[in-house]
Amino acid sequence: MSKNVDYMVAIPARYASTRLAGKPLADVGGAPMIVRVCQKALESSASEVVACVDHELVAQALEPLSRQDSRLTVCMTSQNPRSGTERIAEMLRIRNIDPQTIVVNVQGDEPLITRDHIDEVAALLASSGAQMSTLCNPISSIDDVFDPNCVKVVMDKDNFALYFSRTPIPYERDNFAQGQQAVTELKFKHYHHIGIYGYRAATILDYLQKEPAAIEVAESLEQLRLLHYGMKIAVATTERPPETGVDTAADLERVNRIFASQGK
Template sequence: MSNYIVAIPARYASTRFPGKPLVLVGGIPMIKRVCMQALKSDAKEVVACIDDERVESALAGMDKVKVCMTSQDCKCGTDRLAQMIEKLNIDENTIIVNVQGDEPLINPEHIRQVAHLLEESNADMSTLCFKIDNVKDVFDPNCVKVVFDKNNMAMYFSRAPIPYERENFRNKDISSLEFEHYHHIGIYAYRAKTVLNYSKMPQVTLEKCESLEQLRLLQNGMSIVVGVTDNPPETGVDTPEDLERINSILKNL
């Protein structure tokens, strides 16, 4: 067992999908299923950072999962993690893996990979990506791309097609990619002190422009190490349509 914590922030009053943590995924409340996946990693502890007693009730009986009640006023998942760190008096050097509460099919191997990546690095944060194999995703703004240097340190994250293949992309009919492009996976590991520092930083221009929180760290001169996985993740549940798709996947397993 490794010395890191998995934290799962979950907001009950989701704007696009109210009550999302409690929707049934394969007959199990989503927050519970996410916790079940997290427990398959080698984390020393799994903590659900929630804001509603109904969600707490759904986790009753999961003795290996710690519940931390956070404020309904938290603006983002990182704010919930910061409250958890302060409430549970977590040491500032403890590594925390942030697993979104709407990722019921999160791969435990991704949790292990991103945690161990940070353990072996001096970076402020770690994250994952996978290679893109089609032109459509490169131009899809919902597909966040990342470029990194020879040491796997992130240079930039963007919804735009980066790197931009100048000669290839000027053609109207683009059939293939000539260079490598990587799809960012929204899983992060950071030490507790980084979470606390991040939660106190004001939004930066690049973050506002791209609507990507990780750019707050980069623009403030902090470092993000990027790991590459050969196993692309299943997408999370943002809408009722996503829920139907995930349940269809589970029926066929």
């Protein structure tokens, strides 16, 4: 289905990461991380991949790959965006992208994302009629259910998101009553939200015109703004989630071990 969907990938990359300085240029298997992410995106069915960068060194690192594959474009954005979403919006305005263009947001610190995940999100947006599409995977670990860094999602019968939260949802009242240490098994299904998004260009520009929602600020989850304003988010479940991205030096070591094990 994804082969018939025309879409672009946008990859926001901020140079001055607070937890890992110069993160887009961090070495991943012998290449800058931003190059690895773009390589993965170019394996997808996207008609174009746009790296939204804010530093000349990052743009220079991508020059060889952009010469090798004409689908890769580098867009220099400002230092103003406070999030990847805002950086993509700036790119959409700079390039005057058609409002109906399907955009898949792949974070610049996800060097192990796969083409299947990217294609699936684009196809889901096109087929669902939702304003946004994203992925999740089943949670089997009790620790993950209670971990605030593991964002959970619950869906309705048609697989549209009802809510995203850092707290355990659904909350198993009887099972969780005595606290996490007393939980020996999960009685209901729980799902981990995977932070890859598909949307039309117009949706993200409209999103940024809206006031942040109280629930969005409380949970520190951008996608809750769409739910607050009555928009739909379609969610597909995958049994093969991508490896988590790179936020810290420890994450970078883990990702490099995976690359080494894969012979890359």
